Amino acid sequence: MEKISHLGQTLTQWRVGSSTFLAWPEKGARLMSWTVAGADGATREVIYWPESKNLDDFFKARGGNPILFPFNARSYDRGDIHFWRDTHDVRRVMPMHGLARQGDFKVTRADDTGFTALFDPGTEARACYPFDYEFTVTYRFTPSSLVCELTLKNLGAEPLSWSAGHHFYFGVPWRAGATRGDYRIRIRATKRYNQDFKTGQLISGPVLQTEESLANPLLIDAIHTALSSNEIVFGEKGRAENVTVRLGSALVPPPGAAIVTWSGSGDAPYYCVEPWMGPPNAAEHKLGLHFVPPGKSETFIVSIEVR
DSSP: OEEEEETTEEEEEEEETTEEEEEETTBTTEEEEEEEEOTTSOEEEEEOOOOOSOOTTGGGOSSSBOEEBSBOSOOEETTEETEEEOTTSOEEEOOTTBSSTTSEEEEEEEETTEEEEEEEOOHHHHHHSOSOEEEEEEEEEOSSEEEEEEEEEEOSSSOEEEBOEEOOEEEOOOSTTOOGGGEEEEOOEEEEEEEOTTTOOEEEOOOOOSEEETTOGGGTTEEEEEESOSEEEEEETTOSOOEEEEESSSSSOOTTOEEEEEOSSTTOSEEEEEEESSOTTHHHHOTTOEEEOTTOEEEEEEEEEEO
């Protein structure tokens, strides 16, 4: 582990075997990039980070792994975007992707294996989610994998609702000369939705096969649920070094758990495979909405492996 200066800021870098991980734990607990050095000296970008001249709009960057907490993507209250309604029928503001990606964190552990960071909610976060809690992000790094744990501890006297997730930007394609159409993804899901961006409601999604080409436009903004396996695998057809994303530690995730597939354009240098506790707008439709009892904690675990 070492501190490095980048664009006027101090970041933290880990070299673990052939892997290098770069993060800014104090800002959004953000993993920025993960690269793997090959035997031939070439470097593969597993987690993509865009080139930039400054870090002024760091939390908006399309790269790394933004942490989505307490809710994923777009929240609605009775058709109005960027609001949610709590269990006491109080309407509150909720920004796109929640509060953590633009928030400050305090590092409580940093060593050669990774880090743990505690969310330090500011004025906006306290107004949007005004409860007594601790939210921590923990990363553990190995030469060929990472594990990330999102933990919500309820310090209050009533159940605390949440439905958090990740927004991993994977570098695709990762071989020179390849195109997105050369890559396949396997998701064992029996239900798929899209979100109606006008109302926030879930609507019937595309009909997809278990294995699809990443070039299939129907994958964009698809919400894959009712997962029969916690493993999502993607890579170049006929080649090794696939990426395996595991949602949770159980072989079969909870019924409401979701994988979202997305990319900003057909030729973007990244492809997002996003493991979520539930679909967007969970506070309203309740699918994938979790409650942490008073005095208890809940942890959402996701791992990624290159093999």
